[in-house]
Amino acid sequence: MxxxxxxxxxxxxxxxxxxxxxxxxxxxxxxxxxxxxxxxxxxxxxxxxxxxxxxxxxxxxxxxxxxxxxxxxxxxxxxxxxxxxxxxxxxxxxxxxxxxxxxxxxxxxxxxxxxxxxxxxxxxxxxxxxSFSGAELDPLEYWPGICQRRPLKIHPAYLSLKNIAEMLNLFVTTNNINNLSRVLDVGCAHKPYYPFFAPTGCNYLGTDIHDGQFVDAVWQPGGRMPFEDESFNVALSTQVLEHVPDPEHVIAEIHRVLKPGGRLFLSAPFAWEQHDYPNDYWRFSEDGLRKLLADFGDCRITPNGNSRQCITELKNLHTHRLMEPGPLRDTVIRLRNWWGEKISSRSKDFAMPSNYVVTATKT
Known part of the structure; x- marks a missing residue:
């Protein structure tokens, strides 16, 4: 062998x-x-x-x-x-x-x-x-992660992903990010949200636990990020924190590499099914996130949707696991997402969001 x-x-x-x-x-x-x-x-x-x-x-x-x-x-x-x-x-x-x-x-x-x-x-x-047509293809149009930036209604997490993409796009356009800015994507994988930042001309770097086509620096949580203190203007981490054994250390490292006044965009799950890749350790409440981010200022924690949206997505995940892939499963999830969009806007019950989105500033 x-x-x-x-x-x-x-x-x-x-x-x-x-x-x-x-x-x-x-x-x-x-x-x-x-x-x-x-x-x-x-x-x-x-x-x-x-x-x-x-x-x-x-x-x-x-x-x-x-x-x-x-x-x-x-x-x-x-x-x-x-x-x-x-x-x-x-x-x-x-x-x-x-x-x-x-x-x-x-x-x-x-x-x-x-x-x-x-x-x-x-x-x-x-x-x-x-390109099979001979035309020059725009890398930003075909950048990986299209289902995170523009999710389809057949995606079980359509409602959450749509909200995260909209909030991150707003974050980029309202935070004076420019060609002098350095942006760090923590847990970047294929950098699915890079196209939101590309028009700013910023220097966009990503770190992950494994090397890859889109990973600029490999970093194992528990150690020190391979970046200097106060070297980034912006940091983002989306749906990553639940997969690290020590989230306090990750937040401390993000705080270390951000410049004073640097901005953080973070999303983390509250009510979600177990997903094992690579590991699934934590779920985060609003109070838990506020404690984790105690060293940051201007910490704004927003529920990503309400309890009705969360229930819709949990049903979608259950359907996605149990039904065979095909038109029937896609139709069930699409109809549920269509209905979820209509009714979730009427609910003011935010006790059980699917996840939270956080923006904060290093003071």
Missing amino acids: SDWDIQITFEKKNAESMSPQKRRLMLKRISGEQKSAYLTLEIYPEYRPRHPKRYLGTWQFSIDDLQDESEVFLTVGPDGAGIELGGAALSPTTVLDGELRENGLYRIHVVLAEKDSYRQIAKTEFLELI
Whole structure:
């Protein structure tokens, strides 16, 4: 048995990396004597209404002479996916579906598996902005996380996500963020809200527990963020705080790296189902958030919706888990969200919001 690691090299991270070009993959042997393997590319679209299905195709390549370090170049285009190994182009041994004809953002999973047993020995993923029409695509229009910025009504958390996006957009437009500002996204993943900040010309950096295509600095909560004291004008963290073992330390680090007068935008769940990726430790009340943010001034805590909205979303999450994916499940959730929008505006009961949105200032 062998264990391998797949490393992807991006010439530039973020928007500049999302363009059709060769990707450099480095396959590194960690242990074992594996000499042959299947390299499989599974391609999915970033979730958008115009895509009729999630899965777009699989391309499998046979590699018979793996070295301790094998450099592979990957290309994706109108004719599908291809790889180059040792300067030679390899043709896929198996192609399933393989209809890549829509301009847009694609999620590409790279899987390395043993030939004999098909045991997966390494896997990674990245996002690629691809133009099949020859037109230049706007990275901001296709930036990952569209379902967080402009959620569809078939999303179980449509009501909460819509509110967070609207409040964050208002925060950006009312806080004098400009090309001299430094913004830190804590728990950034794919930086889904970067397009809200992009028009300001700010220097937008992100940190997360794992390195990735959009991560500027890896940081494990419990340690010190790799940034100087008082070096950022703005910090944001959306639906992240519940996943860290020590939220007090995270807030203290955010406070440390913010300049005096620096602004914080934070959202955290109050009533939500358990979600395990990567860990799910906490839920936060208004009093709990106020205690966490005691060192900040001008702390404004806003319920994201009311109790009716929360009940609607909890029902949606239950439906999403129990029903098979398909038109029926989508219709049930869409109708519930449509009705939830109409009735939630009439309720003044904020005792059980889905989550809270916080803005605060470092004094």
